[in-house]
Amino acid sequence: MSDRIIVPPPKRLGQTLGILTVILVIVASAIFARFNIIEVILGLQRGGRILARMFPLPGWFGPLMETLQMAVTGTFWGALLAFPIAILSARNIVDVPWIRVPLRFFLNILRTIPAMVFAAMFVAIFGIGNFSGVIALVIFSFGLVAKLLFESIEAIDEGQVEALRSLGADTLTVIRYAVLPQILPQYISYTLYAFEINVRSAAVLGYVGAGGIGQLFERALAWRRFHEVGELVIVSFVVVLFLDFFSAKVRRSLI
Amino acid sequence: MIEFKNVSKVYPNGVKALNNINLFIDKGEFLVIIGLSGAGKSTLLRLINQLIPVSTGQVIVDGVRMDTASGKILRNMRRKIGMIFQSFNIVKRMSVLSNVLSGRVGYHPTWRNVLGIYPEDDKQIAYKALQRVDILEKVHNRASDLSGGQQQRVAIARALAQQPLIMLADEPVASLDPITTVQVMDFLKEICASDGITTVANLHHVDLAWKYATRVVGVRAGEIVYDQRPSQTTKNQFIKDMEIVYGRPIHHDEFVIEEAVV
Ligand SMILES: Nc1ncnc2c1ncn2[C@@H]1O[C@H](COP(=O)(O)OP(=O)(O)OP(=O)(O)O)[C@@H](O)[C@H]1O
Ligand SMILES: [Mg+2]
Numbered sequence: 001m002s003d004r005i006i007v008p009p010p011k012r013l014g015q016t017l018g019i020l021t022v023i024l025v026i027v028a029s030a031i032f033a034r035f036n037i038i039e040v041i042l043g044l045q046r047g048g049r050i051l052a053r054m055f056p057l058p059g060w061f062g063p064l065m066e067t068l069q070m071a072v073t074g075t076f077w078g079a080l081l082a083f084p085i086a087i088l089s090a091r092n093i094v095d096v097p098w099i100r101v102p103l104r105f106f107l108n109i110l111r112t113i114p115a116m117v118f119a120a121m122f123v124a125i126f127g128i129g130n131f132s133g134v135i136a137l138v139i140f141s142f143g144l145v146a147k148l149l150f151e152s153i154e155a156i157d158e159g160q161v162e163a164l165r166s167l168g169a170d171t172l173t174v175i176r177y178a179v180l181p182q183i184l185p186q187y188i189s190y191t192l193y194a195f196e197i198n199v200r201s202a203a204v205l206g207y208v209g210a211g212g213i214g215q216l217f218e219r220a221l222a223w224r225r226f227h228e229v230g231e232l233v234i235v236s237f238v239v240v241l242f243l244d245f246f247s248a249k250v251r252r253s254l255i
Numbered sequence: 256m257i258e259f260k261n262v263s264k265v266y267p268n269g270v271k272a273l274n275n276i277n278l279f280i281d282k283g284e285f286l287v288i289i290g291l292s293g294a295g296k297s298t299l300l301r302l303i304n305q306l307i308p309v310s311t312g313q314v315i316v317d318g319v320r321m322d323t324a325s326g327k328i329l330r331n332m333r334r335k336i337g338m339i340f341q342s343f344n345i346v347k348r349m350s351v352l353s354n355v356l357s358g359r360v361g362y363h364p365t366w367r368n369v370l371g372i373y374p375e376d377d378k379q380i381a382y383k384a385l386q387r388v389d390i391l392e393k394v395h396n397r398a399s400d401l402s403g404g405q406q407q408r409v410a411i412a413r414a415l416a417q418q419p420l421i422m423l424a425d426e427p428v429a430s431l432d433p434i435t436t437v438q439v440m441d442f443l444k445e446i447c448a449s450d451g452i453t454t455v456a457n458l459h460h461v462d463l464a465w466k467y468a469t470r471v472v473g474v475r476a477g478e479i480v481y482d483q484r485p486s487q488t489t490k491n492q493f494i495k496d497m498e499i500v501y502g503r504p505i506h507h508d509e510f511v512i513e514e515a516v517v
Contacts, residue, residue, distance in 0.1 A: 005382040010350070011394035113297055164346035165412075167417060168361025168427035172370040177357050181348040 029192025060216055060235055066210035068239075070130055070205070071198040074137025079145045079191040081138070086149035092158060093179060094171065107150075110143035115201040119210040137202060141194035146188045149183065156182040185254040192247045199243050205237045256282040256304055256421065256454045262312030262322075264477075272298040274477040276312070283451045285444060286466035287458050289481075289500055303455065304336045305329060305507055317420060321498045334361030337414025337452075341426040343406040344486040347399035350356035351390070352411050354398050355381040358416030376418050377416075384415035388442050414510050422446065424456035428463070434512050439465050457506075460512035461497050465490060473500030 087093055089103045110193045118136035159180040169177065206214020213236060220228040257280040264273040264457050268489045277414045288296045301307045302314050305321045314321040319332055319451060337358075345452045359377045367373075373381075385391040388408040393401060398409060407427060414422060428436040444467050447454040458464050464471050465485050469491075473481030481500050485493060497505040 004379060005386065006393070007378075007394055009380055157344075159340060159342050159344035160346055162306060163338070163340060163413075164334070164357065164360070166306060166333055166338040166423075167358060168330040168332075168414070169357075169368065170330060170365055172365050173360050176369045176371070177346055177360070178348070179347050184348070213456070 056057025058231075059201060060232055061214060063206070063213040063216050064235060064239065065203045066130060067144050067206075067214075068199065070134050070212055071195060071202040072200070074134050075141045075195040078138040078143075079187075079194060081142045082144075082146035082149055085142070085146045086153055087175060087179070089146065089150040090153035092154055092156070092161070093175065104150075104198045107143055107147050110139065111147055113143075114206070115140040115198070116208060119201075119205045120208045123209045127153070128209035131203040133202065133210030133212060136205065136210060140201065141191075141198060143186060144194050144197070145187075145190045148193075149187060152183050152186045152190075153179060189254050191249045192251050196244050196247050200240055203240065256280055256284075256317060257455070258313075258315040259299075260313040260315070260483070261316055262314060263310050264295075264300060264302060264307070265310045272477055273302075276477075276479060278472065278479065280453060280455065282453055283447070285447045285454045285456070285467060285469045287456050287464040287471050288474055289458055289461060289464050289471060289497075290474035291501055293434070295477045296474055297425050297493055300338075300425050300455060300457055301422060303421070304333050304338060318332065330361060335419050336421045336423060337417050337419035338423040338425070339407065339410045339414055339427050341429045343403070343410045345398045345406055345410050346412065347397075349398055350394075350402070351385070351396050351398055352378075352381060352394045354386055354409055355416050358384070358413040361417065366483045380416050380418070381412070383407045384412035385409075387415060387446075388412050402435075404431055404439060407431065407435075407439050408442065411439070415446065419452060422452050422454045424454065426457050428460060429459055436463070437512055443467070453511055461494065462507070462512055465493055466512065473497075475502070 003081075079154045085107070086104060088096070089098050094100075103109060115136050117142065118139050119133055122132035126135065155177060160182065161174055164174045164178040202212050202214075204214045204217070207218065208214045209216050213232065217229065217232055220226075220232060257276040257278075259276045262273060262276040263271070265271050273461070274298065288299060289511065292294050298307065300311055303316060303321070305314070305324065309322045312322070316332060317335065319328070321332060324332055349357075352372070353361070356371075356373050356377060359373060359380065359457060362377075363373075382391060382394070385394055385509075388411050389403055390408045392413065393409075401409065422443065426444065428439050431439060440463060443454060446452055449459060456467075468485055470484050471481065472479055475481075481496060483493070483496065494505055
């Protein structure tokens, strides 16, 4: 009875190989260059500085990064917030009507308001700057992801929920074991979808003074520097296309 | 071990699923419930662990009133009651091990369950449960990669990991082929017999009931119309009595295990 069963650990070949390769590369390069790690980092920094002087970054680079950062931050917080709200809005997990009904109403209203309107509103409240933009994107992604997610939650296999309840699980435990595994692919997919939209919105948010590359657009147009406008259009176009492509690819592999 | 006292169940939509059920189930019994589709078998089973609430009457399990239990008391009672299902209801996107470990959630605080960190002792319990249903070699597989019979064995292992006093089985073999059916029923029977786990199973096939049950209860339109021990009757008489439950004679070609047993 008390014999312990020894079970070999799971074979996670890809993961193990990946980690091994990274370690190998680091060790090999360290030995090869006879550098210690601090020297390597210092060296990289120096190299980076030289590189930057050799190829000066264009003026749109900073605002572009700011735009992407806004999109990432906005999507992240929006999607995170969406999860508990989606659980409360779904009929099949918690089911408290006086919470669910107003929440759904609220989500439906939220969905009818474009991100730009939020941005303009928040610029009026919080002032000009990327904070207003980020808040607008948080609210927009929250509304989008929460709505899609609660519909997915209502479509899960209830048998798994019932099984977990029968084990003596409380609601949080049920969510962790019977809900989360079932909706995780959709959840990630909706989040990426929100991200795609947010990158596009973030690119024009600057127009209402909410930070990012849109500010450059506005300025270039105002000063009638049309070659700059053209450059910005191409940069935004390429970046959006590139992110859309990868995001869509990941999303397809999830479903 | 399990007692129903004047239990009725009316669903919110007005369907009267059970009508004044009185039933006492002894410890260690292998009780099989049979009846037509819609007779109320699943309802009866789910009243035992209160997955659905009773309308009137009392359900008493191991001396505790289930019908009035709630919160932590109810969860602690459910922990003592394993349950397996026709559609297995294991978490398909988790590993076999995680599934069986989830049988331990009733023993741990929420934060521990949410983080999914289990003590080494729990892992040993899980391994032993998997070994018992002869599927330890699949421990690291994703549950969705297993066949139906294997998934049901994982579900049994999960219930075993609860270290239950009672095992409920709602048509545990209805989606399995005859060979796998016998295998799964044999595991249930062995667990009931050697651990003294009181087992209540809904079955659709009277030959399975005859072969495995220590006691057979027939439900018809929400009432118990038949209650007999196979050891105290003959098979022919038993088959003939099934007309009471099903409202029509049972034919030989409705048996599942004839060919699998020989
Ligand atoms: N959640 C529910 N809401 C309303 N009515 C229900 C519900 N579940 C079951 N019923 C009804 O209660 C009655 C008994 O159902 P139950 O599921 O207990 O039957 P069963 O004997 O298990 O049938 P089967 O063999 O088809 O599984 C049926 O008339 C059914 O339609
Ligand atoms: Mg049923």
